[in-house]
Amino acid sequence: MWLDFSLSSVERGRYAVAAMGGRSVFRAARVLDVGCAYGGFLVAASEAGARLLAGIDINDELLKLASLQLADYGVAATLDLLDVTSPEVVGRLGRFDVILCNDVLEHVVDPEDAAAHLAELLDEGGSLFLQIPNGRAVDFMLQDGHYGLFGITLLDRLRAERVWAASYSDMYGVEHYAPLSYYLDILSQNGLSVRLLNQPPANLDALLGALGSRFDELEDALAVLSPSENDPELAEEMRRRGRHEIEVFRHQAGLYAESTVAAERSIIARTLWSTYELTFWELIARKPG
Numbered sequence: 001m002w003l004d005f006s007l008s009s010v011e012r013g014r015y016a017v018a019a020m021g022g023r024s025v026f027r028a029a030r031v032l033d034v035g036c037a038y039g040g041f042l043v044a045a046s047e048a049g050a051r052l053l054a055g056i057d058i059n060d061e062l063l064k065l066a067s068l069q070l071a072d073y074g075v076a077a078t079l080d081l082l083d084v085t086s087p088e089v090v091g092r093l094g095r096f097d098v099i100l101c102n103d104v105l106e107h108v109v110d111p112e113d114a115a116a117h118l119a120e121l122l123d124e125g126g127s128l129f130l131q132i133p134n135g136r137a138v139d140f141m142l143q144d145g146h147y148g149l150f151g152i153t154l155l156d157r158l159r160a161e162r163v164w165a166a167s168y169s170d171m172y173g174v175e176h177y178a179p180l181s182y183y184l185d186i187l188s189q190n191g192l193s194v195r196l197l198n199q200p201p202a203n204l205d206a207l208l209g210a211l212g213s214r215f216d217e218l219e220d221a222l223a224v225l226s227p228s229e230n231d232p233e234l235a236e237e238m239r240r241r242g243r244h245e246i247e248v249f250r251h252q253a254g255l256y257a258e259s260t261v262a263a264e265r266s267i268i269a270r271t272l273w274s275t276y277e278l279t280f281w282e283l284i285a286r287k288p289g
Contacts, residue, residue: 009040125289135177
């Protein structure tokens with residue numbers, strides 16, 4: 001999973017560039033990639049015509065890999081070992097026309113500081129692209145996107161780390177799985193206009209049917225979940241929270257099935273889609289010019 005993630009960085013970067021508007025947005029732009037990791041998003045920004053490229057990350061080893069990949073593509077960029085929540089980040093980097101922030105906010109200790117600094121780093125009229133994992137997505141409850149573990153996104157930070165520690169020995173890296181409303185709030189409080197880029201499918205009835213099947217799968221998995229010999233409380237908490245999500249989904253799906261009001265049905269279906277179907281929220285935030 002991690003190998004595929006690293007090797008796909010350029011393709012994922014090209015996707016983000018296209019989602020933001022492609023060359024019309026990136027031509028001659030000053031671009032910053034926050035959490036640049038392997039450098040692929042900077043490669044994609046260069047291909048789209050950016051004139052200045054910078055990347056920051058808190059992992060020196062990833063910055064070395066980014067440097068190698070940028071060299072392979074003949075791309076010049078400034079790379080810094082720097083945390084977006086650091087008070088010095090704006091003073092050191094200046095401001096940018098475009099900022100990319102992919103799979104980062106769930107890893108920072110204080111996302112509100114991160115949001116404030118992202119807004120400061122963005123020049124007037126600039127655009128910010130974020131991709132953020134959704135811990136309540138049923139697919140991530142079944143297998144999370146960072147470690148491939150069942151049920152870990154159902155738990156609070158400290159319990160999740162205890163589950164993770166049974167399979168891994170390095171540092172647990174996910175600080176939180178916050179709801180979409182939280183991210184919209186902390187970004188808008190810093191003067192950014194934010195919208196969700198993900199669009200729902202045309203057939204919402206089929207979507208809810210497919211979601212229902214995956215919630216059945218979650219219910220079955222929770223029913224046979226065995227308590228850990230070393231930490232039996234974890235399995236019980238995972239089961240309790242999972243059953244709560246199942247009840248919420250089924251209640252809302254029942255309201256959808258009973259309703260004869262088109263607008264009401266659309267509201268319920270879109271809410272369930274953004275809450276339980278989307279594994280990642282893709283947001284674009286703009287700073288007034």
